[in-house]
Amino acid sequence: MDILRTAKKVKYLNTILNDEPFEGKIDKLFEGFDDFWAITFVSSPRFFFDFVLKHKFQRVRLIIGIEDNDINDKFNLINPEPQHEFFKSLPDEAIEKIRNDEIQIRYSKLGITTHSKLFILKNNSNTRAVFGSANLTQKALSNKNQFEEIIAYDRDHNPNIVKLMETRFEQIWSESIDYVPERIKKEAKPTINVFSTETALDLLKENLSKLSVVGVSSQAIEELISEANIETDTIEYKKEYLKNSKDIINTLTKKTKNGIALISPREVPKKQQLISVKITRLSRRSDELDLRREIVYNETDDLLYIGFSDTDTFERYSEPIDEERITRFIKKIDMFVEAYEKFTIGSKKLYSKQRVFEAILYAFSSPFLWKIREIHAKNKGRDTALSDIPPFLVIAGQAWTGKTHLLEFISRLLGTQGRYFHYNTDIKPANVRDYFFSENIFPILIDEITKDYFTSSAASATKGESFVKSITNSLTGKHPCLIATTNTEFNANMQIIRRIYYLQINKPFDKTQKSQTDDYFSAVIEDIDDSLFKDFSFKFSQLIKNEEDVVKDGDYLNLTRQIFKEYFKIAGIDKPDYFIDKPLLDYYHRGSFMWRNLFQTKRDGFKIQKNMVIVDPTIVFNGDRLEKEKAKKFLDIGVVLEDSVVLVLDKDKFFDFIELNKKQNFFERIGNLFKS
Known part of the structure; x- marks a missing residue:
């Protein structure tokens, strides 16, 4: 006591x-x-x-x-x-x-x-x-x-x-x-309440400058990395923090003859994209969940493996399935595509069906697209060939054209039960960028992405023209693709468009048949899972070993088309009318149609002089500068010679662009144009 x-x-x-x-x-x-x-x-x-x-x-x-x-x-x-x-x-x-x-x-x-x-x-x-x-x-x-x-x-x-x-x-x-x-x-009013990537990079460069003054020995860096590698802390958020911190220091160091050294602040811009991604990963808040699955590529057997966060383990994902199940899923896909003819308004419905099926093919290919890009660049012998294969798919269309139905169907085929991100609600540009630099190769599915994500000219590490160019031109190693829907107001210059696979769905669904359409789609998606995707990834891993056939005549979906041709054969379905043999050029043709229409309807605004076509904006665009800029973005690369008071175009390239026969003389071209 x-x-x-x-x-x-x-x-x-x-x-x-x-x-x-x-x-x-x-x-x-x-x-x-x-x-x-x-x-x-x-x-x-x-x-x-x-x-x-x-x-x-x-x-x-x-x-x-x-x-x-x-x-x-x-x-x-x-x-x-x-x-x-x-x-x-x-x-x-x-x-x-x-x-x-x-x-x-x-x-x-x-x-x-x-x-x-x-x-x-x-x-x-x-x-x-x-x-x-x-x-x-x-x-x-x-x-x-x-x-x-x-x-x-x-x-x-x-x-x-x-x-x-x-x-x-x-x-x-x-x-x-x-x-x-x-x-x-x-600063008069220090900006400390908002943590942006730009703020983080500024702080990082400043810290590197301060560290360079006091000096950091190679031994100190090696000991820090070594100590981190044996850390046994079991608190999950600390483990994640430590892993990402190690990634940052690996990015900020380089090997020298005297050992490991920190890079200088001047070298940060060269690694800005990679550094900012790792910073974003650390600063991302828990209110933004990653709706994707954890799918990784095993280079030992070229198969996909799926991760389980609760056990921190991976098991093989790619596996063949029997022909009966292949048949069932192919018939489901066929039914889904046919809905874009059965329930839509207008003629030429094949156009929409082709785009819908092409988006499905791209989605199945997406976990392997980084590998296709890598092989293609190696076969071409130049890194610039990476830009030939776009890691972005944009599905454009007006309201009621079935874009979101398509995104949900793709999500179900890939095993995420119809889940996808809503732009700026579920996901911010900084985190899209973050995902691009992760080894999780499951595609990023986003509904209603805004055009500024691709077209903003502001210097940004997370979106806009510079970001799209950087990702397409320079991103190597394992990375996912982005598959997004947008509206038909989307417009970008050809420098950006050639880095995006752009598909436009034109035919709206008949609102008077909404009930029948909903019932039809419900029947199609019933029992849809990722079985066919597992089989596809297994077959793809076998075909990709022959690197010469990966990209054929510019078609980076070549292997995917081969597999799906076999799928339709197994299912007893003749090659469908919507099954095409090469990528589409929707944005190019959209621009070609637009400028052909302008040339037809506002002929007085186009003056032909030797090798030039001079466009008078006051006539063609009613003096509206914004309309001129918008239309100019649809012109093919190399068509514009000068843009000042008037717009000067290369005559041959312009008439090729609006699809007039080069072999005809000029008057025959004009005559055929008006006949068309």
């Missing part, structure tokens, strides 16, 4: 001041001083700086330590997100003091761990050194359920210890670097 009573009286926070027990509240130990130097782990920046402001310290020097030698925290200078989160949580008054240099914050340089707990307090008459096991955190100072030791000495009582601790602080300070971003120091 006496033991229990004694246990109840024990203090968790044991404080000694000048060799005597200190019985007052811990806050009293820090009162009455002007300067505060601290080396401590900061679990809550808000708590720490509220403490600092409450005690009215005029000058603060803080070295942020690492708790319990946490390997994750050692990466905080190469992962800008914790740095951003730290400053975002600070009170406005603390931010102002940082800008005025009244508060200085430092962090250990890469390869050094700071685990000390040391505090120096100064005023005109006294200096106090405080040290022990306790960090300046709410948990450590609460005197609840955590044993901590704090020892404090005033200069008059023990000048030798106080002097030694001051010297010790200065030593550690000299081995640390400034943790405060320049934007906080310099």
Whole structure:
């Protein structure tokens, strides 16, 4: 009983001041001083700086330590997100003091761990050194359920210890670097509330500059990577953080004759795409779920494997199925495609059926498209050939043309039960970019993507013309494709279009038959799963071994067409009328039709001079500059010679583009054009 009573009286926070027990509240130990130097782990920046402001310290020097030698925290200078989160949580008054240099914050340089707990307090008459096991955190100072030791000495009582601790602080300070971003120091209104890729890259370049000043040894980098590789932390989010942090440092380092070294800030733009993706992966919030499956490619057997996040394991996904099941699924696909004739309005319905089936073929091919691109570039002997094979499929159409039905059907065939992303609701451009740089090769399915995702001319690492060009021209290794629907307002210049597989579905569904159409689609998708996709991936893995046949006459879906021809044969179905033998050029033909129509209806606006066609925008576009720019994007590459007050076109290329026979003379061309 006496033991229990004694246990109840024990203090968790044991404080000694000048060799005597200190019985007052811990806050009293820090009162009455002007300067505060601290080396401590900061679990809550808000708590720490509220403490600092409450005690009215005029000058603060803080070295942020690492708790319990946490390997994750050692990466905080190469992962800008914790740095951003730290400053975002600070009170406005603390931010102002940082800008005025009244508060200085430092962090250990890469390869050094700071685990000390040391505090120096100064005023005109006294200096106090405080040290022990306790960090300046709410948990450590609460005197609840955590044993901590704090020892404090005033200069008059023990000048030798106080002097030694001051010297010790200065030593550690000299081995640390400034943790405060320049934007906080310099900007009138520091932008710390929004974490963008651009912000992250700026912070990263700044951190690399600071690290280059203090120097980081090759040994320190190697030890950090080695330590991360043997980390056994079982907390899932920490494991993910550590994995991605390692990816970042691998991107930020290079091999030299003296070992491993950090790249310079000047080299960051060269790796901007890759670095920003890894940053985005770290900063992505849990409210944006990845609706895709985890499908990876095994280069040992060329088969697909599926991952299970709950067990962190993979098992073989590609497997053959029997002919009876192949027949059932092929008949389902045939029924689905035929709906675009059975329930739509207008003539020439074959046009839509061909596009629907072509989208299905692309979707089946998509997990292998990175490999097709790789083989094609190797066979051509040039990396620029990567751009011949687009990792983007855009399905365009007006309302009620069945775009979303098609996306849902593709999702079911690939095994995600009709799930897909809604642009800007379920998925942001930064995360689309993130997925492109992952080895999960399952396609990114997005409904109603906006045209600016492909056409924005603003410099961006996540969307727009520069992003599309970068992905198509330069992305190598394993990566997924993007399959998206959009409306017919979509327009882009030919430099972008040749990097996208563009399919346009023209025929709208008959609204008066909505009930019958819905019942028909429900019957088609019933019992649809990914069995055929598993069989397809197995067959594809066998065919792709013969690299010469992967791309034939420019058709990157060549192997897929071979497999589906065999599927229809197995199902006892003659080759359908919607089964075509090469990729479509819908955007090209859309532009050709548009300009042919303009030439026919506004002939006065086109003047023929030798080898040129001069287009008068005031006649052809009624002086509307935006309409002219929109129409110009549909012209084929090389047609435009000059764009100023008038639009000057290459005559032969223009008439080829609007599909007039080159062998005819000019007057025959014009005559045939008007006949058409």
